[in-house]
Amino acid sequence: MEFWRPKYHEYLNSEGDVEIVGSTFQRSRILKELEPETYQLSFEDWVEERKSGLCDVANQVLGAHDNARRFEALKKALASQNVVPFLGAGLSMPSGYPGWTQFLWSLQEESHVKEADLESILSAGDYEGAAQLIHNDLGSALFNKQLQECFDRRCSAIGSINLLPLVFPDSNVVTTNFDKLLESVFAGQSQGFDQIIHGNNIGEALRILNAGGRYLLKMHGSCESVANRVLLRDEYNQAYGDDGIVGRFFSRFLFGKSLLFIGCSLVADRTIQTMEKVVELEGAHTLPQHYAFLELKSGVDRVERKKALAKANIFPIWYPEGEHDESIEALLLALMEAP
Template identity: 45%
Template sequence: MNNNYLERLFIEELNSEGEEIVIRGSVFLRDQILSKLEPETYELAFQDWKNQRKQQAIDTANQILEIADNKQRFHKLKEIFRRNKLTPFIGAGLSMPSGFPSWKGFLYEVQKESGADFPIFEEHIHKGEYEEAAQLLFDVDEGHLQEHLENQFGKSPNLGELQGIICRLPEFFKETIITTNYDDLLKKIYADQDIHFDQELCGIDAEEFKKLFGEGYRILLKLHGTFISKNKRVLTQDDYQRHYSEHNILRTCVMESLFSQSLLFLGCSLDKDRTLQCMAEIVEERGKDNLPKHYAFLSCENLSDKERTTRRKVLQKSNIFPIWYDGDHDESIEALLELLNDGES
């Protein structure tokens, strides 16, 4: 299967236009016939399809900009992007289309056979206390939690099976990437596009991050570590309290360095988030006027105007400014990234 994500989508659409072509018992797919017999026509058709898809995405993005005060905020974000001073911060929402669980979904899956007290576990979940829920699962059966972590986030799907806007990130961002995800999707996707990171760092021992980031090295920073070992990741309440403490590497060497240029949060819920809390503390200490603004593409579906305003005020404490969308998660993010990358607007 072709590993180019857009071409895979094009082929799927091309082959869905009618029934399979059968000649003397042999099945032929439309893309195979066109690419073999008329390669120039195939390439022209693919380019035309890409152009139409891009224009549709830009039209969608322009509609999104009519929501709330998105328009002026997006124009400011685009200026930062054009100066190559924008670093993407990738959350679980971008891995989910490829079969990886959300943080909440993962915890529920572990709980099923853990033996943990379900009413206590569910109370933590309903309050958004995911760290506490993870701690409960860890305390009851550490081995069970670690096994699920390795099974869920250690799986390695074929590139041809990956889905969603995460597959296109190398088109938009070619330098440092920051993620709280435990999986290896980003490394795999970038390597497939022949973009290799100079350094892959784990947040809890990334003492050199500030220096390398400042010197322009291409870094994959896995802020909360990996699925491999409890000593290399941030997952439970004890982990967060230990690694986000005032004098720890994650706080002093990494989190404060994230304010050296603007971040764009993609696939992050930013709701009762320890990273968000830490950023708010840094903003309070150093003053919001002395720090760059960060941005986030966030869903406002099912939010009232009042609820949206309340969320915006909370995010601003961390110097994060939302650009809201109310449609499909992946389609909306892809549309906004297309408009961000479009040189004509």
């Protein structure tokens, strides 16, 4: 659990620096340099305490609603290597990348789009329409440049994203994120991905997957390439339409393994709509069941939300609002335990 070391340093330094003859030193640095063996033993003890604390968090989450039975079904599927993680922006945000809403608002501040107009579109859940509105105002060159500058940055991986190579050591990974954090995390903790499949090439994904190996499927492309991107309304229409490449991919991919959505809001976007169509056409009983770690926001009718997700054959495991990072970390650690 080497990725926890910065958090351990935060713990050591929480009482402030040490001042010696007018100079200040971090407590973590003093311990590490003067007593390296004590420092390492202390870190290992701290890791065990953190695991224990996260185990308590997982037990609290799984003790709510009908989470426990659903989680056990997920663990059994994972033990049979029948789970593919589907990762959203919520896993990249702790590392410093913005969520999609936050990014759009940052672009609005540098555009002539009125706040009320953007708010109206976003409140309706039309994120592709919001992106199109700002794109049309800024123009392609400026919009694309700001997208690349934001998501092509090198950020250190922080939080639960570091657990993914441990929970899914041999699995393919699917994401709608534009950043390159997953590539960095998997390369740093395991052998990395054999191939990265972007946007327009995703139609070849099933053939490539059948050939063996581990792949990262970036469904909406990457931040530095416009050609294979899925972001604006026209790009969504082309990718998710009746003859769209993403639509065809889902119609075939959903006959394979269960998906586990992590860091995804799962609002009524194109992904959910496409999955609903496949389930309606083929019948839920013929398809694998999918799961999601999902934040239960205040004011949301949990039962109604669960019914809506079931139309896409997605079954949520709820965690409390405002406790995203710790809850996801706790649930991933719980997945690593024997079923």
